Amino acid sequence: MLIHSINVVRKMSYVYKLSSVVFLSLMLLVFSNHVKAQDSTAGGAPAAAAPAGGGDAEKGKTLFTNNCAQCHAVTGEKVVGPGLKGIEERAPSRDWLHKWIRNSSAVIASGDAYANQVFNANGKVQMPSFPGLSDADIDGMLAYIDQASKPAQEASLEAGKDTKNAGGVGNSGGTSISSGGPSELFTFVLVALLIVMLLVLGVLLVIVTILSKAVSPVTTENIQTSSFGQRLKTGMSDAFNNPTLRSIVIILFLLVATKETIDGAYSIGIQKGYAPKQPIAYSHKLHAGQYKIDCNYCHTGAQKGKSATIPAANICMNCHGVIKKESPEIQKIYAAIETNRPIEWVRVHNLPDLAYFNHAQHVNVGNVQCQTCHGEIQNMEVVEQRSSLTMGWCIDCHRRTEVNTKDNAYYDKLVAIHRKESSEPLKVANIGGLECSKCHY
Amino acid sequence: MITKHTGITILALAGLILGGSSCEKGHNDTGLVYAPQMYESVGYEPYRQIRPNPINPEGLNMRLPAKGTVSRPNYRTTFGEGAFETTDMMMYNIPADSIGIAERVLTNPIPDSEKALAEGQILYTRYCSHCHGTTGKGDGPVAKQYKGVPNYSTDAYKTMNDGHIFHVITHGKGRMWPHGSQITPDDRWKIVQYVHKLQQG
Numbered sequence: 195m196l197i198h199s200i201n202v203v204r205k206m207s208y209v210y211k212l213s214s215v216v217f218l219s220l221m222l223l224v225f226s227n228h229v230k231a232q233d234s235t236a237g238g239a240p241a242a243a244a245p246a247g248g249g250d251a252e253k254g255k256t257l258f259t260n261n262c263a264q265c266h267a268v269t270g271e272k273v274v275g276p277g278l279k280g281i282e283e284r285a286p287s288r289d290w291l292h293k294w295i296r297n298s299s300a301v302i303a304s305g306d307a308y309a310n311q312v313f314n315a316n317g318k319v320q321m322p323s324f325p326g327l328s329d330a331d332i333d334g335m336l337a338y339i340d341q342a343s344k345p346a347q348e349a350s351l352e353a354g355k356d357t358k359n360a361g362g363v364g365n366s367g368g369t370s371i372s373s374g375g376p377s378e379l380f381t382f383v384l385v386a387l388l389i390v391m392l393l394v395l396g397v398l399l400v401i402v403t404i405l406s407k408a409v410s411p412v413t414t415e416n417i418q419t420s421s422f423g424q425r426l427k428t429g430m431s432d433a434f435n436n437p438t439l440r441s442i443v444i445i446l447f448l449l450v451a452t453k454e455t456i457d458g459a460y461s462i463g464i465q466k467g468y469a470p471k472q473p474i475a476y477s478h479k480l481h482a483g484q485y486k487i488d489c490n491y492c493h494t495g496a497q498k499g500k501s502a503t504i505p506a507a508n509i510c511m512n513c514h515g516v517i518k519k520e521s522p523e524i525q526k527i528y529a530a531i532e533t534n535r536p537i538e539w540v541r542v543h544n545l546p547d548l549a550y551f552n553h554a555q556h557v558n559v560g561n562v563q564c565q566t567c568h569g570e571i572q573n574m575e576v577v578e579q580r581s582s583l584t585m586g587w588c589i590d591c592h593r594r595t596e597v598n599t600k601d602n603a604y605y606d607k608l609v610a611i612h613r614k615e616s617s618e619p620l621k622v623a624n625i626g627g628l629e630c631s632k633c634h635y
Numbered sequence: 636m637i638t639k640h641t642g643i644t645i646l647a648l649a650g651l652i653l654g655g656s657s658c659e660k661g662h663n664d665t666g667l668v669y670a671p672q673m674y675e676s677v678g679y680e681p682y683r684q685i686r687p688n689p690i691n692p693e694g695l696n697m698r699l700p701a702k703g704t705v706s707r708p709n710y711r712t713t714f715g716e717g718a719f720e721t722t723d724m725m726m727y728n729i730p731a732d733s734i735g736i737a738e739r740v741l742t743n744p745i746p747d748s749e750k751a752l753a754e755g756q757i758l759y760t761r762y763c764s765h766c767h768g769t770t771g772k773g774d775g776p777v778a779k780q781y782k783g784v785p786n787y788s789t790d791a792y793k794t795m796n797d798g799h800i801f802h803v804i805t806h807g808k809g810r811m812w813p814h815g816s817q818i819t820p821d822d823r824w825k826i827v828q829y830v831h832k833l834q835q836g
């Protein structure tokens with residue numbers, strides 16, 4: 195492929211050649227940097243507007259929203275309990291409905307045939323009793339259900355369309371590049387890059403010249419009848435014997451080798467960017483981002499102990515015992531529970547045993563946010579290690595972070611002693627945050 | 636020298652280019668480490684296991700605590716300060732299906748105080764609000780998907796007492812699953828205090 199592109203380059207004019215070589219090297223530069231786009235979260239779907247009622251139904255609407263709407267829809271759709279459209283036609287009598295709504299378990303216990311049929315048809319879920327509702331209250335709610343069931347159906351259809359549209363438009367991803375004034379280091383790096391690129395350009399041009407000479411022979415007296423191989427050989431040996439070219443190649447090689455060696459040595463033991471595939475495709479973006487479930491809900495140890503803890507399957511089941519049961523990923527949780535074997539999640543943040551870290555100390559006492567060390571977990575589809583977790587990284591934070599001493603008698607004496615020595619606020623470094631034995635023992 | 640073995644030179648160059656560009660660390664790889672035994676510990680660790688454990692059933696490092704044992708470090712039995720100090724062993728043996736007993740027998744051992752209420756609010760935000768909503772209206776972000784989350788301040792729920800709420804957090808009720816394993820008893824009582832506040836609307 196390289197040979198092919200060089201052949202193509204050879205056919206072009208010199209200027210064109212030069213520009214395409216520069217373009218090629220630029221492309222290489224661009225592709226060597228990873229650019230990651232972060233999806234912006236989709237906007238919330240508009241809620242369905244409930245139709246307004248009047249008179250008796252108006253009061254019924256308030257009562258219905260407060261007491262019933264969590265489990266019942268005014269349409270025929272089943273939520274937890276059955277949809278209530280046409281409830282009055284289905285039920286034995288209005289009087290039966292009064293009794294049923296006030297205390298459904300009593301009606302079931304009395305052996306009423308229709309009550310038991312409804313109870314069994316809806317998975318034997320007990321409806322709470324509402325002894326506080328008067329006959330008039332229930333009539334008001336029934337009036338509201340009757341009034342709302344027809345237009346509500348149309349409204350919910352429209353709302354459904356709206357959500358579809360919103361889903362299509364809301365998902366736009368993009369990158370934002372913030373640019374400040376160029377720093378000195380930045381200029382230096384740019385200049386160095388330019389020099390290296392020029393050197394590379396020179397070598398490339400030499401290769402191109404050799405190859406072009408070899409492919410289309412210049413008809414001179416000396417080499418008239420030489421073959422392609424021979425011409426290539428002479429071209430190459432000429433280039434090899436050229437001291438300038440040789441030193442350029444050697445300098446380039448040394449530069450690249452030094453850089454790779456230093457980078458390689460520094461990356462030993464650093465697992466930043468580690469994002470292993472987990473046994474279940476769990477998304478923190480969905481759970482912590484979209485549904486705003488607090489980190490502590492699953493990682494119950496973060497406030498209390500050394501480890502933040504990985505939740506056991508029973509915590510997953512707090513929601514997935516009811517919702518999304520049929521998804522193949524969630525079926526894996528069920529399988530784990532049935533076989534009584536824990537899900538083998540892959541640990542992402544691996545601190546070597548030579549260093550001690552305690553979550554409670556940082557999260558509970560130090561009030562450090564999870565995101566400070568773990569990055570924007572709520573936007574991660576797959577969890578990735580965002581911080582380097584090196585000692586320099588720890589120490590750096592201990593030097594910067596001020597201790598929250600307010601309303602904490604434990605620190606009173608420490609603060610008093612510190613005031614005598616320095617006018618700076620009390621940092622973690624001042625209370626032993628840099629002592630070796632705090633973390634290494 | 637170089638020119639004598641053109642084929643080999645080209646192959647070597649191609650190998651160098653390919654090798655150099657394909658060496659980047661994959662997302663599934665932790666990369667090289669200085670002291671592997673510091674990562675793959677010789678001792679038994681609960682959250683990282685390389686070799687099967689020969690002692691425990693099914694080769695797991697983790698074991699369930701012995702039945703009936705209680706973890707002590709975060710299990711407080713003394714509450715309140717000074718004259719208001721109370722002691723409660725936080726024993727809870729009422730079975731899941733006996734919510735009636737819980738309603739009659741239990742009272743909150745933690746004395747009402749601003750501090751306990753504030754802690755209750757923090758705990759409520761952590762463990763409850765994504766379903767029950769920040770104001771207890773049953774309108775948390777998960778509730779829209781989960782369905783059937785009640786509003787604390789409505790008729791059926793606004794009079795529910797200490798024992799009832801504590802029992803429901805511990806063992807679950809209806810569509811709500813048990814949360815006893817996640818929240819310690821004293822934290823549950825603090826949440827109960829805050830839920831009483833939300834019941835008032």
